[in-house]
Structures are given as structure tokens and as C-alpha cells.
Amino acid sequence: VTALRAPAGTVLLRAGDRTVLLPARSAGGTALLAALLVAAAAASLSFGAASLGPLPSLAAALGLGDASDVLVVQTLRLPRLAAGLAVGAALGLSGCLLQTLARNRLATPGTVGIDDGATAFAVASVVGVSTSLAPSGMALVGAATAAALAFGLAGGAGTAGYRFVVVGLGVGAVMGALTNLMLVRAPIDAASAAFPWAVGSLNTRPPLPVALLAAALAACLPLSVLVARRLAVLRLPDAVATGLGVRAGRVRLAALALAVVTAGLAVAVGGPLGLVALVAPEAARKVCGPRGVPVVASALAGALLVVVADLAGRTVAAPIEVPVGLVTSVVGGPYLVWLLLSSRPRRTP
Amino acid sequence: VLVQDRPDIRARPAPVRPRRAWRRVLPPLALVLLLAVLASLLVGSGQVGPGRALRVLLGGSDEEARFAVLQLRWPRTIVATVVGAALGAAGAVLQAAARNPLAEPGLLGVSAGASTAVVVVIALGGSVATLGPHVAVLGALLGCLAALGAARLQGVGDDPVRLVLAGAALTGLLGSLTSVLLLLDRRTADEVRFWTVGAVAGRDLSVLSGVMPALLLGALLVVLVARPLAALALGEQVAAGLGARPGLARLGAVASVALLVGGATAAAGPIGFVGLVVPFCARALVGPDLRRVLLPSVLLGPVMVLVADVVSRLAVRPYEMPLGVITALIGAPVLVLVVRARRVPTL
Numbered sequence: 249v250t251a252l253r254a255p256a257g258t259v260l261l262r263a264g265d266r267t268v269l270l271p272a273r274s275a276g277g278t279a280l281l282a283a284l285l286v287a288a289a290a291a292s293l294s295f296g297a298a299s300l301g302p303l304p305s306l307a308a309a310l311g312l313g314d315a316s317d318v319l320v321v322q323t324l325r326l327p328r329l330a331a332g333l334a335v336g337a338a339l340g341l342s343g344c345l346l347q348t349l350a351r352n353r354l355a356t357p358g359t360v361g362i363d364d365g366a367t368a369f370a371v372a373s374v375v376g377v378s379t380s381l382a383p384s385g386m387a388l389v390g391a392a393t394a395a396a397l398a399f400g401l402a403g404g405a406g407t408a409g410y411r412f413v414v415v416g417l418g419v420g421a422v423m424g425a426l427t428n429l430m431l432v433r434a435p436i437d438a439a440s441a442a443f444p445w446a447v448g449s450l451n452t453r454p455p456l457p458v459a460l461l462a463a464a465l466a467a468c469l470p471l472s473v474l475v476a477r478r479l480a481v482l483r484l485p486d487a488v489a490t491g492l493g494v495r496a497g498r499v500r501l502a503a504l505a506l507a508v509v510t511a512g513l514a515v516a517v518g519g520p521l522g523l524v525a526l527v528a529p530e531a532a533r534k535v536c537g538p539r540g541v542p543v544v545a546s547a548l549a550g551a552l553l554v555v556v557a558d559l560a561g562r563t564v565a566a567p568i569e570v571p572v573g574l575v576t577s578v579v580g581g582p583y584l585v586w587l588l589l590s591s592r593p594r595r596t597p
Numbered sequence: 598v599l600v601q602d603r604p605d606i607r608a609r610p611a612p613v614r615p616r617r618a619w620r621r622v623l624p625p626l627a628l629v630l631l632l633a634v635l636a637s638l639l640v641g642s643g644q645v646g647p648g649r650a651l652r653v654l655l656g657g658s659d660e661e662a663r664f665a666v667l668q669l670r671w672p673r674t675i676v677a678t679v680v681g682a683a684l685g686a687a688g689a690v691l692q693a694a695a696r697n698p699l700a701e702p703g704l705l706g707v708s709a710g711a712s713t714a715v716v717v718v719i720a721l722g723g724s725v726a727t728l729g730p731h732v733a734v735l736g737a738l739l740g741c742l743a744a745l746g747a748a749r750l751q752g753v754g755d756d757p758v759r760l761v762l763a764g765a766a767l768t769g770l771l772g773s774l775t776s777v778l779l780l781l782d783r784r785t786a787d788e789v790r791f792w793t794v795g796a797v798a799g800r801d802l803s804v805l806s807g808v809m810p811a812l813l814l815g816a817l818l819v820v821l822v823a824r825p826l827a828a829l830a831l832g833e834q835v836a837a838g839l840g841a842r843p844g845l846a847r848l849g850a851v852a853s854v855a856l857l858v859g860g861a862t863a864a865a866g867p868i869g870f871v872g873l874v875v876p877f878c879a880r881a882l883v884g885p886d887l888r889r890v891l892l893p894s895v896l897l898g899p900v901m902v903l904v905a906d907v908v909s910r911l912a913v914r915p916y917e918m919p920l921g922v923i924t925a926l927i928g929a930p931v932l933v934l935v936v937r938a939r940r941v942p943t944l
Contacts, residue, residue, distance in 0.1 A: 354762055401933055414699075414761055414936045421869075421929040425922045432922075433913050522773060568781060574773050581770030585763065 274542060277535035281548040285333075288555045292329050293321055295563055331453035331517055332558050332572070333551045334461045336524060338514035340550020341465075341472055341543055343525025344532065345507040348479050348541050349500045350412050354584075356525035357391075357511035360416025363520035364423035365394025366512045371427050371442045375434040384457045384516040391512030394419050395504060404500075448519035448573020450558055461513040468506050469547060475502050476541040521573045523580030524550050530583075619883040626896040630678075633903040637674040638666055642910040642917055676805055677797045677906050678899040680861045681871060683812050685898020686819055686891060687857040688872020689879065691741075693826045693887040694850035698877065698935055699761045700744070702737075702858040703869030706767035708795075710740020711862035713771040720778045730808040734859030741855045743767055761932075795868035795921040797906055808860040815856030819891065822849035827887040868921055870928020871901055877931055901927070 254260035259275055261268045293305040300308065300317055307313040308321035343356045350360075357363050369390025373382040398416035431442060478499045481489045486496045511525070528550035532542040535549075554572060557579065561570040638654065639647040649662040650670075657663075684702065691707075692700045702708055714736025744764050825846035828836040833843050861868070879893040905923035912918050 359762075359765070401937060403937075410762065411936055415933050417761065417765055418929040418933040418936070421925050421932070425925040425929070428919060428922045429913070432916060432918050522769065565781065570777060570780060574777050574780070577769060577773035578777060581766065581773060584766040585770065 271537065271539045274536040274540055274545065277532070277537070278542070278545045278548065281532070281535060281545055281552060285548055285552045285555070288552055288559070289329055289333070292332070292555050292559045293325050295559060296320070296325060297566065327453055327455065327458070328450050328558070329555065330462075331450050331458050332554045334458055334465060335450070335514045335518040335521065336528070336551035336554030337469075337547040338461060338465055338510040338550070339521060339524040340528035340532070340546040340548070340553070341469065342507040342511040342514070343550070344529035344541065344543050344546035345472060345475070345479070345503045346525070347529055348476075349482065349503040349507075351483065352410065352413060353530065354410070354413050354526070355416070356523075357507065357515075358520060358522060358525060359413050359420070360398045361394040361418075361420030361423055362391045362398075362416075362508060362511045363515055364420035364427070365390040365392075365397075366515035367520055368423040368427045368430075369393070370516055371430050374442045375430050375438045383454075384460050384513055387516035388509065388512040390423070391508045391515065394423055395508045399504065448521040448576070449571035450518050450554075451569070451571070453517060457513070457516045461517050464509055464513050465547075468510050469544065472503075472506050472543040475499060475506065476543045479503055480541045518554075519573060521554060522577030523584060524553055524576050527576075527580045527583060528553050619889045622882050622893060623896065626893055626900075630896050630900050630903075633900045633907075634674055634678065636907050637677065637903045638670050640907050640910060641665060641670060642914045672801045673797045673799070673906065674903065675802060676800045676864055677902045679805060679812065680797065680865045680868065681875075681899035681902030682895045683815065683857040683861040683898070684868060684871040684902070685875040685879075685894040685896075686816070687854045687861070688898075689876040689887060689890045689894040690819055690822070690826065690850050690857075691854045691872065692876055693830065693890075694847050694854075695744075695760065696830065697760050698880075699873070699932070701764075701870065701873035702741075702854060703867060703872060704761055704768070704932075705740070705744035705764035706771060707737050707740040707744065707854065707858045708862050708867035708869065709768040709771040710743070711737040711859050712867050713775050714739070715863075716775045716778055720781075730811050730860050730863035733863040734811055734856055737859035737862065738851070738855035740767065740771075741851050741858070795866040795924075796919055797865050797902070798909075798917055798920075800865060804864050808863045811856045811860035811863075815853045815860065818849055818853035818856065822846050822853060823888050823891055826850055830885070830887065865920075868902065868924055870924045870931070871898055873935075874924075874928050874931045875901055877935065 254269065257272050259270045259272050261270060290302050290306065293309060294300050294302050298317075298320055300321070304313055304317060305321055305325075308317040309326055311318055311322065339357065342362075346355045346357060346360065347353050349355075366387040367390070369386040370383040372390075373386035394416075397419045398412060401419070402412040402415040404412075434442070478494045481492050481494045482496060482499060484492075489496050514521075529542070529546040531553075532545035532549045536542040536545045553576065557575040558572040561572050561575045564570070639650045641650070643665060645662045645665040649657075649659055650666050653659060653662045653666045687702050687707075688700075691702060691705070692698055694700075711733040714732050718732050744760070744767065825836065825841035825843075828839045828841040829843055829846055831839070836843050836846075858872075875894050875897045876890055878897055879890045882893055883889040901924070902920070905920055905927065909918040909920050909923050912923070
């Protein structure tokens with residue numbers, strides 16, 4: 249055991265006689281993203297209509313200091329921050345898994361219709377019955393339905409180029425039309441209760457869906473790390489992956505299930521946040537280098553993106569609050585167009 | 598090696614058809630269009646049923662029914678017919694120019710370009726009342742150029758499906774820009790709701806007279822570019838050999854699509870998927886030649902918009918539904934159908 253030495257560019261972690269080999273760059277990149285996330289979270293607690301310093305806001309979060317500060321931070325900003333962190337992390341994770349399993353950087357919950365499906369079903373639950381658990385459950389069902397439709401109609405993912413994505417676009421269009429249909433039929437108060445799902449906003453963040461999302465994230469993130477090891481092999485052709493002992497179909501289904509659960513529950517909290525799931529894994533890949541599938545780093549990058557976008561939406565055009573979904577769409581849109589038009593040979597994620 | 602020496606390559610004799618045989622589909626299509634117009638006049642979400650409406654058409658003197666048919670349904674029927682014809686023709690031309698069966702003005706962001714241009718101008722201080730269709734046409738032109746630029750950049754022979762993704766990205770981007778503008782400016786939001794959701798309800802004929810010059814000019818251009826574009830389907834070099842000028846033909850096609858879609862959007866707002874479904878059906882009827890596809894498309898476009906409009910009146914009575922929702926419900930399955938084909942055909 250003492251003779252083990254880490255190869256160049258990796259770090260060897262040891263606990264007793266168990267060892268884990270971590271790529272150094274990916275570990276460093278993940279740490280960097282985590283540090284940035286902590287800074288962004290502190291900024292998000294401090295700035296707003298009433299600006300506090302970082303230390304007073306931290307104290308207020310713990311219930312110390314001025315009573316009005318405590319009120320602002322604990323009841324307004326902390327739940328919002330928690331929702332932003334959870335939604336961003338879930339979307340980043342979901343995007344990373346989908347992109348890798350479909351071998352296509354454009355395959356994200358937004359483009360393959362999962363977001364639209366979850367939105368349609370969540371709106372259905374709000375327009376129909378109004379118990380607080382229902383939107384999360386329905387969003388999950390909707391996400392699974394849309395994913396199954398896209399996956400089934402396209403005849404699988406990852407082997408047929410862009411077909412999965414465009415079939416997903418079609419599924420998403422139908423789901424979006426159904427959402428509009430329900431919003432037209434619904435009485436006005438039910439329709440306005442469903443409105444946050446139309447643009448993607450952290451303004452109304454019911455506590456139960458956030459808690460559900462956090463619990464799901466706690467379960468899905470470790471599972472994703474396990475799946476990611478096999479998913480990394482799937483970047484090779486299916487035949488090669490099979491030869492290396494990876495069951496391509498099973499791994500894809502597992503990754504798809506994890507992506508659907510995280511994306512569906514995230515949509516139930518914040519609505520479809522445009523392009524977070526596209527940009528976050530890309531940023532994570534840039535930071536962590538090409539080795540491995542950066543699921544943890546993608547989750548961190550997604551959380552960072554949503555927290556920063558929410559902060560910008562609250563403060564830049566104050567007193568008007570720009571919904572966070574619009575901020576991420578406007579920032580991510582040009583990037584998506586550039587990605588599509590870049591004439592470089594396609595890299596699979 | 599001559600083809601004759603290769604027994605594994607067998608020429609399949611083309612079915613010999615009379616030159617004009619394809620025109621046989623036109624009378625039935627015209628009949629269908631007539632029925633759609635009639636349905637649009639007779640059916641409504643309110644109190645006036647088909648029976649009362651029919652009596653008005655036959656010269657009855659029922660005041661309420663007369664108002665509903667002549668003042669409410671007649672204008673929107675005409676607007677839907679004109680808009681449908683423009684969108685159908687624009688779809689056929691754009692698909693021929695991009696050589697891509699998925700190139701649809703709504704999917705590629707041409708309609709989004711038109712409505713975003715209108716929103717920007719109104720946000721800068723313009724008013725809906727004084728706004729001509731030229732703003733929408735200009736926006737459509739920009740959207741069109743962006744989409745075809747994407748088509749060129751992606752190169753010929755690449756996956757045709759990518760163009761749709763570029764268009765979806767452009768549409769999403771323009772949509773969120775529009776939303777931000779609307780959010781920052783309540784007055785614009787009030788005036789503009791009209792432009793962001795496609796509908797033919799409540800349009801009167803004066804809207805049409807404003808956009809008619811753009812539509813007629815677009816139609817003229819379509820007639821001019823149809824033959825060179827059909828030659829272009831054989832490939833750039835063959836087309837040049839046949840005496841067509843590919844660059845000029847594409848430019849004409851882009852201009853005509855911008856005029857048609859811009860005019861249609863100015864009249865009824867963005868209506869998606871018409872330009873996808875209609876040429877798809879027309880090609881199924883008469884084959885891929887653009888010169889043959891055009892007339893059936895012009896007839897089928899209004900049929901689709903009228904049918905969608907009638908459904909939008911009946912689906913959620915007594916309310917009405919946005920027209921774009923219905924066309925999306927019809928169109929998205931067709932999109933899936935096209936993409937599911939084993940090899941997405943290039944036109």
C-alpha cells in the first residue's frame with residue numbers, strides 16, 4: 249500500500265487502505281467554484297433594497313444583531329437564497345447528465361422539453377387542485393412524460409445526432425401549447441398563481457417544494473457521481489463502451505432518470521430558468537478540464553449562475569425586479585447562438 | 598465506368614405523367630378552402646349558431662346574427678385567409694431556399710424578429726396606431742438573414758436539423774429580450790400584447806389594407822424566384838449551368854419571405870408552424886418541385902389558419918384561445934414526424 253504513488257496530474261486520497269484518485273485540475277476547479285459560490289451567497293444576503301455589510305448580514309442570518317436586519321435576512325433573503333442554490337444546482341446537474349448521455353451539448357432539460365412538460369403539469373395542478381405538495385409531484389410526472397416521449401419518439405438518445413433534441417423541441421412545443429391553453433381557461437386568480445412558472449422566478453418560493461428539491465438533490469448528487477464514472481466511458485462509441493464492460497443502455501436510463509428527477513423538482517420551485525442547464529456544465533467543463541464528467545462542478549456552477557443572476561435581477565434595474573429566468577435567458581442566449589454557429593468540429597461533452 | 602456496365606445500379610424509370618397532371622389537385626383544394634371559409638363564417642363561440650348565420654348569408658334579416666357574421670366573422674375570415682396564404686407561400690419558398698424541410702419562418706425566428714422589431718420601436722416611443730408594416734418587415738428581414746446565415750455557416754450536407762436549433766435559440770433570445778422590454782415599460786406592455794401572441798380575432802379590414810402592398814410585392818418576388826429556386830434544388834453548379842444565378846435567387850427568396858412574413862405578422866402577430874405543415878402536405882400531394890408546391894401551399898395555408906381559428910373559437914367556449922396554441926398543437930407532431938424519418942431529407 250505504501251508503494252502507491254499518484255500519477256502526474258492527479259491527487260491520491262487515502263483513508264485506511266481505501267484510496268481514491270482525483271484529477272488535480274478537476275478537484276481544484278471544483279474548489280474554486282465552491283469558493284465563488286460562497287462569495288456570491290454572501291453578496292446575495294448582503295445586497296438588496298436595504299444593503300447590509302457582509303458581516304452584519306451573516307450575523308443576522310444566525311439571528312444576531314439588529315432586529316430589522318434579522319427580519320430582512322431571515323425571512324426574505326435566506327429562503328430566496330436557499331431556493332436559488334437548490335434550483336441552480338439541480339438544473340446544472342441535470343444539464344450535465346443529459347448532455348453527456350445524449351452526446352450533445354444542446355441536449356438540456358430546456359431543449360428536450362422536460363422543462364415544458366414539468367411546467368404544463370405543474371400549472372395543471374395549480375389550476376385544478378391547490379394543495380402545496382401537488383405542484384412538485386405533478387412537475388415530476390410531467391418531466392418524466394416529456395422525457396419518455398422525446399426519448400421514445402426519437403428512438404433513443406446519443407446515437408442519432410440531433411434527432412433527440414429536435415423531437416424534444418416538438419414535445420416541448422406541444423407542452424407549451426397545453427400550458428397556454430390551461431392559462432386561458434383558468435379563472436384569473438388561479439392563472440396568476442401559475443404565472444411564476446411562465447417566466448422562471450424565485451419570487452414565490454413555497455417552502456415544501458424547496459425542501460423536497462433539497463432532499464432529492466441530497467440523494468441524486470452522490471448517485472450521479474457514481475453514474476458519472478460509467479457515463480464518462482459513454483463518450484466513446486457504444487461498441488467500445490460495451491467492450492469496456494459498461495452497459496450503455498442501463499447507464500443512459502439511470503442518468504436520464506436522475507436528470508428528470510432533478511429538473512422536474514427544480515421547475516416546481518422556480519419555473520423553467522432559461523439556459524442554466526446549458527451554460528453551467530459548459531463552464532464546469534472549462535474549469536475542470538476534459539477528464540471525467542464534472543457533475544459536482546456543474547451543480548456548483550448552476551447554483552452560482554442562478555444566485556448571481558437573481559442578485560443582478562433584483563439590484564440592476566431596481567425598483568423593478570427582473571425575473572431571474574429572463575436574466576439567464578438574455579445572458580445565455582448569445583452563448584447558445586454562438587455555440588450553434590461556431591464552425592469548429594463538434595465536440596461531444 | 599459506365600452506369601450501363603454496373604448491373605447493381607439500376608435506373609428506375611420515372612413514372613410518366615402528363616405535364617399538367619399535378620394541377621388536378623387544385624380544384625379539390627379550392628373546394629376545401631371554400632368549405633373552411635364557410636365554416637369560419639357559420640361557427641362562433643357566441644349565441645349565433647350555424648343555422649342563424651346561414652340564414653343571414655341567404656339574405657335573412659336577423660339583426661344580431663347579421664352583426665356577428667358581417668362585422669365580426671367576415672373580417673377575421675378574410676384576414677386569416679390572407680395571412681394563411683402568405684405564410685404558406687413563405688414556408689415553401691424558405692424551405693426551397695434553405696434546402697431544408699424544417700425551415701419554417703416561425704421556427705427560424707423570422708416571426709420573432711418581426712414582433713421584436715415592433716416592440717422595440719414602440720418602446721422607443723412609437724405608437725401602434727401610426728406604425729406601418731415596414732418595421733415588422735425589416736425585423737423579419739433581419740431574422741431571415743440571421744437564420745440563413747446560420748444555414749450557410751453550418752455548411753451544405755450537414756444535419757438539416759441544426760438549422761432548427763439555431764432558429765429556436767434565436768426565437769428564445771428575441772422572446773426574452775421582448776419580455777425584458779415589456780417588463781421595464783408598462784405602456785409598451787399594454788400596447789404590445791397584441792403583437793406577441795398570434796390571433797386573427799378582432800382584426801378589421803383596415804389592418805389588411807396597410808399590409809397589402811408588402812404582401813403583393815412579396816408575392817410578385819415569389820413568382821420571379823420560383824423557377825431559379827427550383828433549379829437550385831439540383832445543386833449550386835447545376836443551377837448555374839441552367840442559367841440561374843444562385844446568389845441572386847437566394848437574395849430574392851429572402852426578400853420575399855421577409856415581406857410575406859413581416860406583412861402577415863403585422864396583420865395577425867406571430868403564428869407558428871403554418872409554414873412547416875402546409876408545404877409538407879403540399880409536397881406529399883404534388884412532389885418536391887417548388888413550382889408545383891407553391892399553388893397548393895397558397896390554397897392550404899388559409900385552410901390551416903381558418904381551421905385553427907374555428908377550433909380556437911370552439912375549444913374553450915365561451916372564451917377564445919390564442920390561435921398560435923392551436924397551430925402549435927397541429928404543427929409539433931408534424932415536426933416530430935419529419936425528424937423521425939430515417940434520414941432527414943434535404944430538398
